[in-house]
Amino acid sequence: MNITGLLAWRNLWRHSRRTWLTVGAMVFCNTLLVFLIAIQLGSYRMMIDNTLSAFTGHLQVQHLGYLEEQKMRQTVPEAAALASRLAEEPHVEATAARAVTFALASSEQRSFGIQLTGVQPALETQVSSYPGLVSRGRYLQQGDDAAIVLGSILARNLKVAPGDEVTLLGSGYDGSVAAGVATVVGIIDSGLAEVDRGVAQAPLAWFQQVFALGDRAHSVVLRLDDVNRAPMLVPQIQASLPVGESLVALDWDQLQPGLREAIRSDMVSAWFMYGVLIVLVALSVLNTQLMSVLERTREFGVMLALGLRPQRLGRLVLLETIFLGLIGLLLGVALGALVVLYFDAYGFSYPGMAEAAARFNLPPRIYPQVSLLSLFLGPLTVFLGALLAAVYPALRLLRLQPVAAMRAV
Structure with a gap:
């Protein structure tokens, strides 16, 4: 790890409580996203199976x-x-x-x-x-x-x-x-x-x-x-x-095109809710990094006066955010995977679901879809949101003047 990376890692833990609070928010959000996306994809799979098992089937052979x-x-x-x-x-x-x-x-x-x-x-x-x-x-x-x-x-x-x-x-x-x-x-x-x-x-x-x-x-x-x-x-x-x-094989998407459109519509509405969580976490990262930059203004001024380029300071802040985001991503994915694997073994249900499922001859539980997509889609989106949130504090450093910075209180 080069000197910039060492400085970024050291600066991240100068205020460990603040860092852990931000990481905790990211871990909670990532775990929740992993669970919700896995359950959502699992419910789509169950919805497709239940709809197709009624009459259509997964594939059909018909006359052209x-x-x-x-x-x-x-x-x-x-x-x-x-x-x-x-x-x-x-x-x-x-x-x-x-x-x-x-x-x-x-x-x-x-x-x-x-x-x-x-x-x-x-x-x-x-x-x-x-x-x-x-x-x-x-x-x-x-x-x-x-x-x-x-x-x-x-x-x-x-x-x-x-x-x-x-x-x-x-x-x-x-x-x-x-x-x-x-x-x-x-x-x-x-x-x-x-x-x-x-x-x-x-x-x-x-x-x-x-x-x-x-x-x-x-x-x-x-x-x-x-x-x-x-x-x-x-x-x-x-x-x-x-x-x-003149026989053709048709898959379920051709037999029931409206089912795919219903899934896409539901997915778009769900991502509005996920977007709110991601924005809140991004604002938390923005607050953390902005406070970190503001309280180190005099320090940055001294570094600029010694000849350090503003671009390197900007990279330093971005690297701190990358470390912060990676910690939240890895811990969130690990915790989310444990939750998803538990429900993959035992299923997920809510009050009244078993009775309704029995009424329509359907499975009484939803099983999450465990895949790389369900595990990493949400956390990676949060990670990218955190990087975007760090752009503003980094840009402030590009306009920082050494003399004015060293006079800051």
């Missing part, structure tokens, strides 16, 4: 153009076989084929237009959270034929209960009139009116028979071991698709 047009004839051939083959791909935990159409559902008393989904009962439980939301009756099972589960509001509108029959009328794949009668076996109650008003699921094999789909479906849904792998796995899945069938 189906996402925008959703036409009955835009199908995936041999969908069940393709789903089984894709389940063997690396990082793919589960797959399921689905078919979707619009139909008229009629009970003995009422008729409503619905969106009917054909699912593979044994596989749907692995890619969707809907099977865990059945409040009455049961979910579809392997071997079910003419069976259907309905959302609670849809069932109430149709005035049906488990055991009642529903007549379905729609258009088949070949343009024919499709008609079938299914028995209600379960009622799904998600607590979300939009979902409970529109959910209607039947076994895929029965769906294909009624709507003349053969072995076709409209999508193959994939759940991955890590949602962050989705963009990287798209080329891999695309390369596994049959050539000449």
Whole structure:
């Protein structure tokens, strides 16, 4: 360490109480930022997983153009076989084929237009959270034929209960009139009116028979071991698709673009709060360094009179701030990492969260995302803020006159 560094380190501890108070503010802010950012990123991951697990999945294979047009004839051939083959791909935990159409559902008393989904009962439980939301009756099972589960509001509108029959009328794949009668076996109650008003699921094999789909479906849904792998796995899945069938692999960002925008909006609002903490710490550093410069004015005047250049004095003050910021950064990151690792092992919850999560079949705890980004993003921002705060005291030294400085009281 050169003489400037030694002087900076010595000057930092001339008033150890003031230094430790400033370092304490930085450590507290850094620890809080590490925890908040890790929890925030973890909540985004949980939000993405919970939203996608309801129906969308992490990835989907569809016919080119189906996402925008959703036409009955835009199908995936041999969908069940393709789903089984894709389940063997690396990082793919589960797959399921689905078919979707619009139909008229009629009970003995009422008729409503619905969106009917054909699912593979044994596989749907692995890619969707809907099977865990059945409040009455049961979910579809392997071997079910003419069976259907309905959302609670849809069932109430149709005035049906488990055991009642529903007549379905729609258009088949070949343009024919499709008609079938299914028995209600379960009622799904998600607590979300939009979902409970529109959910209607039947076994895929029965769906294909009624709507003349053969072995076709409209999508193959994939759940991955890590949602962050989705963009990287798209080329891999695309390369596994049959050539000449106009099939495309789409990740969750393409399937639900609004979800990414919601996350960005929340992140911007959160950084307003983080910015307040960072500004307060920067002002604390500014106060510390400005007081340090003012009380050493005569000392600096003597040094200037002896031939020391003002630029070197400015570097001295900046170096003191760097040492101050590094101490706060290292201690804050270390303490923040301990807090984050604790909650990574045991999870974070708040009063009422477990009850609400159980109501919607969701995890009862948030687990922070431990990464270099969550550990260092906040503390590095505080460190840069501290350096900016030290610019003003350093600039004062550039205009300092030796004679006037030595006369200062």
